[in-house]
Amino acid sequence: MRVLAINDISCVGKCSLTAALPIISACGVECTVLPTAVLSTHTGGFEGYTFRDLTDDFSDILAHWKKLGLKFDYIYSGYLGSIHQIELVSSIKNQFLKKGGVFVVDPVMGDSGALYAGFSEEYVGKMRELCKEADFILPNMTEACYLADLPYPLDKTSANQALDKLALLCPIPVITGITDSSGISVFFKDGLGNTRTLSHENTEGFFCGAGDAFASAFIGCMARGKNVEEAIRLASNFAAACIRRSAKEVPDKRFGLPFEAELYPFLQKLNG
Ligand code: PXL
Numbered sequence: 139m140r141v142l143a144i145n146d147i148s149c150v151g152k153c154s155l156t157a158a159l160p161i162i163s164a165c166g167v168e169c170t171v172l173p174t175a176v177l178s179t180h181t182g183g184f185e186g187y188t189f190r191d192l193t194d195d196f197s198d199i200l201a202h203w204k205k206l207g208l209k210f211d212y213i214y215s216g217y218l219g220s221i222h223q224i225e226l227v228s229s230i231k232n233q234f235l236k237k238g239g240v241f242v243v244d245p246v247m248g249d250s251g252a253l254y255a256g257f258s259e260e261y262v263g264k265m266r267e268l269c270k271e272a273d274f275i276l277p278n279m280t281e282a283c284y285l286a287d288l289p290y291p292l293d294k295t296s297a298n299q300a301l302d303k304l305a306l307l308c309p310i311p312v313i314t315g316i317t318d319s320s321g322i323s324v325f326f327k328d329g330l331g332n333t334r335t336l337s338h339e340n341t342e343g344f345f346c347g348a349g350d351a352f353a354s355a356f357i358g359c360m361a362r363g364k365n366v367e368e369a370i371r372l373a374s375n376f377a378a379a380c381i382r383r384s385a386k387e388v389p390d391k392r393f394g395l396p397f398e399a400e401l402y403p404f405l406q407k408l409n410g
């Protein structure tokens with residue numbers, strides 16, 4: 139099994155590739171990377187971060203891979219720095235995904251009801267197009283609202299509406315981080331069109347990189363042969379455990395989740 143993770147390298151903050159690479163590898167799955175950009179830190183709360191766009195390197199990298207005859211079982215896209223990169227991901231999927239391979243789009247665009255710095259409505263429209271090509275999409279609640287054109291935040295009723303709208307784009311939408319008095323939930327379609335939910339006790343606060351930890355663990359579990367529901371259960375338990383640990387141990391949440399300490403218990407469940 140070979141996964142291609144297309145995502146940025148935020149040097150500090152343990153999100154995107156610095157989460158995907160260790161988590162997918164720990165699952166026992168090869169993780170190849172295509173970095174979309176290099177940032178000194180992620181953009182969630184740090185001032186003055188640097189941003190080097192790597193789009194210009196894509197064509198030479200891809201030409202080399204083509205010569206090597208590389209193809210991937212999974213392609214997983216995350217933070218894409220521009221509309222042009224969204225278009226390139228679509229073309230990479232068409233050229234490099236094995237027949238019968240799985241394309242997972244985490245439409246990384248925003249959190250807490252707002253788009254991240256540098257993203258626009260036009261970007262949202264383009265991301266909606268990319269979602270139409272995916273087998274799975276993994277938006278958080280904010281991204282689901284933008285993609286489904288529904289007001290933030292979602293409650294149980296509007297989360298179902300969002301899921302129905304997103305199911306018109308992609309067969310298995312998985313919306314993470316839906317919070318209400320009963321906790322924090324993942325809403326997803328089970329492939330037969332039924333809505334399913336999984337809930338955890340909510341931990342107050344904003345935990346940067348939680349979506350990346352969830353997506354990476356989900357892909358690792360799927361690539362290890364777990365079914366969709368089991369992969370979502372294992373990945374959401376892992377993300378929830380990382381968040382609980384962060385609430386206790388990490389004074390400055392911008393530096394990311396302490397996922398390292400939760401890998402072993404997660405892997406025991408994956409391998410058990
Ligand atoms: O974790 C999502 C993410 C990924 N990449 C970059 C980000 C963020 C969230 O802020 O800034 C660069």
